[in-house]
Amino acid sequence: MKTSFAICNFCDAICGLEIEHSGRDIRRIRGDMADPFSRGHICPKGSAHKDLLNDPDRLRHPMRRIGSEWHEISWREAVTETARQLVAAQREGGRDAAALYYGNPMGHNYQAMLALLPLIRYLGSRNTYTSNSVDAYPRMLVSRLLYGNQAILPVPDVERTEMLVIMGANPMVSHGSVMGIPDTKRRLSAIGERGGEIVVIDPRRTETAAIANEHLAIRPGTDAYLLLSVLNTLERDGLIQLRHLEPIVENLDQVLDLAAQYSPDRTEGVTGVSASAARKLARRFGETERAVWYGRMGTSAQEFGTLTTWLIDVVNIATGKLDSPGGPMFTTPAVDLAALSKVLREPGKYGRWRSRVAGLAEFNAERPVAALVDELETPGRGQIKAMLIVAGNPVLTNPGSARLEKALGDIGFLASIDYYINETNWRADIVMPPSLALESDQYPALEHSIAIRNSAHFSPAVFAREPGTRHELEILTSLISAIASERRIPNVVARAAGGAIKWAIGSGVLLDVLLRLGPQRLSLSELKRQPHGIDLGPLEPHLPQILQTPGGGIDLAPSLVMADVLRLAERFGRSGGSGALGGGMLGGGVVGVPSGGPGGVLGGGATETSPGPVSNSEILLISRRTLKGMNSWMHNLRSLSRGRESCTIQLNPLDAKERGIADGDKVVVESAEGMIEVTAEVTDAVMAGVASMTIGWGHDSPGAQLSVASGRPGSNINVVVDPGVVDRPSGTSVVNGVPVKISAVS
Ligand code: SF4
Missing domain, CATH: 2.20.25.90 (ADC-like domains)
Structure with a gap:
């Protein structure tokens, strides 16, 4: 042993x-x-x-589908045929006719990610999609706007804070998102033990709320109004204090002028958070020396994801918490991704072009995944004819699932790099199985950049990969070579290109160089001598040196964000916000704020960006994760599939009673986009008027080969989510706050 x-x-x-x-x-x-x-x-x-x-369901060889039958094929055939089809589609329909989608496991695999970037660039298609656009674009975009680079991400200094406000996030289940916090319970509990407090703001009394000092239930999608009312109170009570940030912050007054119109008395009817609770929270936050406001999924994948994320940062900045111990700080990672992307001139470019059909802005030369189904369905030059999916199951994880499944089934060619034949790739032509994490060298470059404490950890592969599988690094670099060959680049050159990338990444040479050049001046050999990882200390102040903005400061009122303020004001009026809005808001626009309409900063676009009005009979649907869930394929792992049924919709007892629904009943959930059946869980953990459903389920596709997951398939929340209803600046689909009708199955 x-x-x-x-x-x-x-x-x-x-x-x-x-x-x-x-x-x-x-x-x-x-x-x-x-x-x-x-x-x-x-x-x-x-x-x-x-x-x-x-897992016997996991693929051990590349497979090719002929009709409904899968046949084992060689790696050479799998890679060559995939490259041939992608290039053929581009020859016929232009560069954008070949598409690429990658899922979130890529972010957790540094070798694969390093190999994917040149493949994306080489393929050169504007039809490139990432699961980041399901929930992370608002965070990345706000970092780009305020700090100059999407990779400059503030992280709560949990170990020193005295007050942690958690909005639309559930770290007790997620263990942090854009915030790595292992040993979560002990670290969060320690805040209370040293006399501090945790406040959770969420439509649901989450697992984190259960250990918090206070839980404020808020209506989905209204977080921006609460944040504005907090700023309003901070200003009135003289608690705005930039402190050390004074020399580098610009245009705070513009934001405070906006907040002046959203007093807690006016917002309480919209948010559901009472004016007195909002004021108390604002005062405690302003008066606490070491405090941090943090938001994630619930504040990103919603109608005002970008504005809400921006306002969270504004609250942290306006009270002088940013970059201060106990507040939101920045890591000092051994591999500095923000510095690297600056060198590569890829700080997170935005809006250079728009998607062909929905008119959504590009970010990082990628389209938001909300645009994908239209780009598959809509004829014309640039329509997707061939596609490669890497480590993703978009049919289960992206809004508009039913349409997406059909459109992917109709595509000319589909290839997938995946452990399993799943709900997306069961209609693919080729599936290529990658090796496992335990079979690969690991250096969590991204995770170290968003951890609550500085550390560095390299772990070599525990096992050799199985002979029939390949590392993603090998697959992706082989594809680069094969695509080059298909483009009639001489074989020797094509092979050398892929081979050189594979060697630089696979040998560790590139990682070693990045470590040596990084701020911690480490080396790979040093890390290899420390199999448990190295602690590099608490987060440290980094401003203003870390900023990559043109003027070297933080502009709190970037035009892209301020343009969206009009949409917020209009929504406030429609949602029944009390009192008349200031004359500038609904009339000719806020003074100094550019128009967000067609031709304005946000540009036009065919996409319907706002959910329709919510009628009395409708409930706002939000999503949630469970401790045993993360990626949809995990539902096929036996140890994670035991116990109570995980795929449920939580309903408040008042809403359940009104509809004659009892705990455990099957209910129909219906929206303009689609309809599903799911088991009801009646609980007062969720506020009245809101329903909460688990994500990643719906393992009932006829061709998927997930024997454990299909035994308890659950239902797919994304069937009822319209991908076209988006947070306008980021193009992120609204997953939290979807109006649905819920009724008992008759
Ligand atoms: S999924 Fe892995 S990394 Fe995340 S909390 Fe669980 S054990 Fe830790």
Whole structure:
């Protein structure tokens, strides 16, 4: 029996794993007590690496579908045919006729990500999509606007804060998102033990709210109004204090002028948070020296995702918390992704062009995934004819699932790099299985950049990859070479290009160079000598040096954001906000604020960007995750699929009673986009007028080969979510706050 150490790469927490095994036979996985960052903690998913390794459903060879039959093929055939089809589509329909989509596991695999970037660039298609656009674009876009680079991400200094306000996030389940916080419960509990407090603002009394000092229930999609009312109170009570940020912050007055119109008395009818609660919260936050306001999924994937994310940062800045111990701070990662992207001149470019059909702005030369189904369905030059999906199951994870499934079924050619034949790729032509995390070298470059504490951890592969699989690095670099060959670049040159990239990444040379050039001046050999990782200390102040904005400061009123303020004001009126809005808001526009209408900063576009009005019979649907869930394929892992049914819709007892629904009943959830049936869970954890449903379910596609997941398929929330209803600046689909009708199954 041997003991090996590794990193769990399933989520941002990057827990250290201690694995007892004999060859590939794993006896036990537990948390690595010597890992200074995760301190022995793992969640149920950490132990489930064993199930993934042993899962008989997992593919061990590349497969090709002929009719409804799958046949094993060689890697050469899989890669060559994929390249041939992508290039053929581009020859016939232009560059955009070949599309690429990649899912969130790519962000947790540094080698694959480094190889994917040149492939994306080489393919050169504007039809490139990422799961980041499902929930992370608002955060990345606001970082780009305020700090000059999408990768400059503020992270709560949880270990020193005295007040943590969590809005639309549930770290007790997620272990942080754009905030790596392993050993979450102990770290959050420590805030209370040292006399601090946690406040959770969420339509649902979440698992995090259960250990918080206070929970404020808020109506979905109204967070921006509460934040404006908080700013309003801070200003009235003289609690606006930029402190050390004074020399670098511009245009705070513009934001305060806007906030002046949203007093807590006016917003309470819209948000559901009473004026007195909003005032108390604002005062406590303003008066607490070490405090931080943090938001994630609920504040991003909603009608005003960009504005809400921006306002969270504004509150942190206007009270002088940013870049101060106990507030939102910036990491000092050993591999500095923000500095690297600056060198590569890729700070997060935005809006250079728009999607062909919906008119959504590009970000990072990618289209928001909200545009995907239109680009598949709509004829014309640039319509997608061939597609490669890497580590993603967009039919389950992206809005408009039913349309997307049909459109992907009708596509000329579809290839996928995935462990499984899933609900998306069961209609693909070719599926190529990658190796596992435990079979690859790991350096969590992205996760270290968003961790609540500085650390560096490299873990070598525990097992060799299975002979029939390939590392994603190998697959992607082979594709680069094969595409080059198809484009009639001489074979020797084509092979050399892919081979050079593969060598630089796979040998560790590139990582070593990045570590040596990074702010911690480490080396790969040093990290290899520390199998449990290295603690690099608490977060440190970095302003203004870290900023990459043109003037070197923070403009709190970027035109892109201010242009969207009109939409917020209009929505406020329609939502029944009390009192008349200031004359400038609904009339000729706010003074000094450019128009957000067609031709304005946000530009036009065919997409309907706002949810329709909510009638009395409708309920606002929000999404949630469970501790055992993350990526949809995890529902096929036996240890994660035991216990109570996970796919449920939570309903408040008042709403359930009104509709004659009892706990455990099957209910119909219906929107203009589609209809599903799901099991009701009646609980006062969710506020009246709101329903909360789990994500990643709906394992009932006839051709998917997920024997465990299909035994308890659940329902797919994204069937009822319209991809065309978006947060306008970022193009992020509104997943939280979808008006639906819910009734008992007759
Ligand atoms: S918290 Fe995240 S990193 Fe840690 S074991 Fe669970 S899934 Fe893995």
